Amino acid sequence: MSRYRSHNCGELRKKDVNKKTLLSGWVNKKRDHGNLLFIDLRDNYGITQCIIDKENINFSKLEKIQLETVIKIEGKVVNRSNETINKDIETGEIEVIINKYEILGSCKELPMPVFSDQEYSEEIRLKYRFIDLRRKKIHENIILRSKVISFIRSEMNKLGFLEFQTPILTSSSPEGARDFLVPSRLNPGKFYALPQAPQQFKQLIMVSGFDKYFQIAPCFRDEDARADRSPGEFYQLDLEMSFVEQEDIFKVVEKLLVNTFEKFSNKKLMFSEFPKIPYAESLIKYGTDKPDLRNPLIINDITEIFLRKDVSFEIFKKLVNTGAKVRCIVTKNTKNKPRSFFDNIDKWAKEQGASGLAYFTIEKDKEITAKGPIGKFFSSEALKELMKKTKAEIGDSIFFACEKEKELEKIISLARNRIAKDLNLINENLFAFCWIVDYPMFQINEQTNKIEFSHNPFSMPQGELNKIDLTKPLDILAYQYDVVCNGIELSSGAIRNHIPDLMYKLFSVAGYEKKNVDEKFSGMINALSYGAPPHGGIAPGIDRIVMLLAEEKNIREVTMFPMNQNAQDLMMKAPSEISENQLKELNLTIKKNK
RNA sequence: GGGGGUGUAGCUCAGUUGGUUAGAGCGAUCGCCUGUCACGCGAUAGGUCGAGGGUUCGAGUCCCUUCACUCCCGCCA
Numbered sequence A: 001m002s003r004y005r006s007h008n009c010g011e012l013r014k015k016d017v018n019k020k021t022l023l024s025g026w027v028n029k030k031r032d033h034g035n036l037l038f039i040d041l042r043d044n045y046g047i048t049q050c051i052i053d054k055e056n057i058n059f060s061k062l063e064k065i066q067l068e069t070v071i072k073i074e075g076k077v078v079n080r081s082n083e084t085i086n087k088d089i090e091t092g093e094i095e096v097i098i099n100k101y102e103i104l105g106s107c108k109e110l111p112m113p114v115f116s117d118q119e120y121s122e123e124i125r126l127k128y129r130f131i132d133l134r135r136k137k138i139h140e141n142i143i144l145r146s147k148v149i150s151f152i153r154s155e156m157n158k159l160g161f162l163e164f165q166t167p168i169l170t171s172s173s174p175e176g177a178r179d180f181l182v183p184s185r186l187n188p189g190k191f192y193a194l195p196q197a198p199q200q201f202k203q204l205i206m207v208s209g210f211d212k213y214f215q216i217a218p219c220f221r222d223e224d225a226r227a228d229r230s231p232g233e234f235y236q237l238d239l240e241m242s243f244v245e246q247e248d249i250f251k252v253v254e255k256l257l258v259n260t261f262e263k264f265s266n267k268k269l270m271f272s273e274f275p276k277i278p279y280a281e282s283l284i285k286y287g288t289d290k291p292d293l294r295n296p297l298i299i300n301d302i303t304e305i306f307l308r309k310d311v312s313f314e315i316f317k318k319l320v321n322t323g324a325k326v327r328c329i330v331t332k333n334t335k336n337k338p339r340s341f342f343d344n345i346d347k348w349a350k351e352q353g354a355s356g357l358a359y360f361t362i363e364k365d366k367e368i369t370a371k372g373p374i375g376k377f378f379s380s381e382a383l384k385e386l387m388k389k390t391k392a393e394i395g396d397s398i399f400f401a402c403e404k405e406k407e408l409e410k411i412i413s414l415a416r417n418r419i420a421k422d423l424n425l426i427n428e429n430l431f432a433f434c435w436i437v438d439y440p441m442f443q444i445n446e447q448t449n450k451i452e453f454s455h456n457p458f459s460m461p462q463g464e465l466n467k468i469d470l471t472k473p474l475d476i477l478a479y480q481y482d483v484v485c486n487g488i489e490l491s492s493g494a495i496r497n498h499i500p501d502l503m504y505k506l507f508s509v510a511g512y513e514k515k516n517v518d519e520k521f522s523g524m525i526n527a528l529s530y531g532a533p534p535h536g537g538i539a540p541g542i543d544r545i546v547m548l549l550a551e552e553k554n555i556r557e558v559t560m561f562p563m564n565q566n567a568q569d570l571m572m573k574a575p576s577e578i579s580e581n582q583l584k585e586l587n588l589t590i591k592k593n594k
Numbered sequence B: 001g002g003g004g005g006u007g008u009a010g011c012u013c014a015g016u017u018g019g020u021u022a023g024a025g026c027g028a029u030c031g032c033c034u035g036u037c038a039c040g041c042g043a044u045a046g047g048u049c050g051a052g053g054g055u056u057c058g059a060g061u062c063c064c065u066u067c068a069c070u071c072c073c074g075c076c077a
Helices: A059-063 A122-127 A136-158 A199-207 A246-264 A279-286 A303-307 A314-321 A339-351 A380-390 A405-422 A500-509 A514-520 A522-528 A542-549 A580-585
Strands: A020-032 A036-043 A046-053 A070-079 A094-105 A181-183 A191-193 A212-221 A232-242 A276-278 A299-301 A325-331 A358-364 A368-371 A397-403 A433-437 A442-444 A451-453 A480-485 A488-495 A535-538
Touching (some): A036 A059, A036 A070, A136 A542, A199 A212, A199 A232, A232 A246, A246 A480, A246 A535, A246 A542, A276 A279, A279 A405, A279 A433, A299 A405, A303 A380, A488 A542, A500 A514, A514 A522
Parallel strands (some): A046 A094
Antiparallel strands (some): A020 A070, A181 A191, A212 A232, A358 A397, A442 A451, A488 A535
16 A cells, blocks of 8 residues: 555545545645534545544644644545535535644745635746646646647547657747747857747658647747747647648648547537638628627728718818728617717727727618718618618617727727627527638838838748739738638638749748758748648647636637746746856847946 | 736725724634534734835825736737
8 A cells, every 4th residue: 555645635535434544635625623523635636534533642732733744644435424424525425533743844824825716816826837737727727728738639649640749949030929048058149039939840840751640839029028928938739731621721720629629628519610811801701800709780881971071070081081981880779878888988998009899880760861960960861871881770889989990900800899798698607619711921010111021931822823914912822721710710721832932932922032942941941842742731729728618718728838028937047147157158248337 | 019907914804085003804823612514702923004205294095107917908829
């Protein structure tokens, strides 16, 4: 028998009554009745109620024991009487009468209680993460994460994918996010970079003929954090396949995501086959390329209405003449909503930095009229046209925003979320997946006015390869796609461009000469010149998948040892200063600020 | 880099128009209690009100600066 336990704390049942048992665990809770003491002993597997009375010589010592002390107890399993059964815990039909005990690990006064539903500041939780992780919800989240990863791994194996590791110390890449850099001791003045993703390696694996690759890959990006974005590092299910088209990737990923979400959540999938929404359509209908499809509201472009003579809303008309657009959201049957409902949304929009949201409600007396602060500016005919365009009906309300296209998309997209929340339109018990497809290959950088790759320079452009019109680069679409769930971007991927000649051409559009491309992407270009298969892939974010499954709004709730928003690990005290010797070895000096 | 929120006991929080000695629950310490499972009851200790400056007879409360945490924009796929 183990020195520490014969059973774990979630194991004992009625069938074990009268057995002698040895349990080890943390003192979760004490209930001291003076002459009778209950101790809830907790480990990874559960909680067992242990009991001791004053007849036992250990009673007074156990009475004083600190919560969260790790102890070993020796005792006998007994039945609980009917009135004292606890249905909330799995071991609730029995309890253990303590005979002897031993302290295995003592505990100082706690900076935060473990057994409590209270919320604690992030600061204290991260500093004492090892205590925080004992708490039920987050402990279960981390176990869920482990199970999800195991499941995904076995599904990928079943689908014939091979798991490979790729280098962690690699070279800095010129495109994309900021790199984390690691100085090289043996090569003074030179730096490794931690990979933002194993992008080039996975393509090289395809060129090497391995056909299907995956990895639960750590990715490092030195960018600022968000609630759904860890600073520093995160994990992707990185995968790549040879001899495939976009649809082949979709099939694999859809199956994997459906299986995973059905296995680990009770929520229903809104679509078993994910809808495919072109990027341009998504920007108009939802104002974003990561739409929450649980939200039934749709955005309509109604710029044209403001060119009509019988619409006299001059503020918007003026803006439209200078290139602004007008988009709107229709809310069904909201004519009886109080004025405050509308005004709060308008006020909120102003707080978001927009010029506000105009609105009116469509009513019918003898004629169709618009009721609301700006209603009088619209003729009955104009309203009819508006209703046709937006499928609005009598009794519906319409919210308008007028801005330059990019700001407009941002505010109207936020408004779409906000209004749906106010009207309680979002079914929280659904997962709504979709594909966003047909991303443009290039975009204009608004600051420099130059053409640049909108996404990944290695993506394959759409259309017949020898007929691509490079004189209209902004019209070129790419085999580039995202998968989105409930408004969270889970993943993006692409069919890759495996043809060096075509790649040079595309790079030249973005202002790179052949020479530059050879320099910056020598590994890739070189490899593609020696017989590369057509290939493509995707990389779903593991942390975000677990976040959705655990129903958490913050990625730190599914990350074992996360950093704070300033990319510091408060427990390990990273990043930290290093010694003069270390600097010297690395051939580095620190510039002191005054 | 910019904007919002928060900061009061070990933890979670209350603290009114500026007004006496800054409170509660949990935790800690001590005492009482043999069936609790958020056990109960009583007592005690515990505070640089994030920090610095200012206004005022008087500041937890008002003003300025600054720091920390967090959410968002920028950034990031």
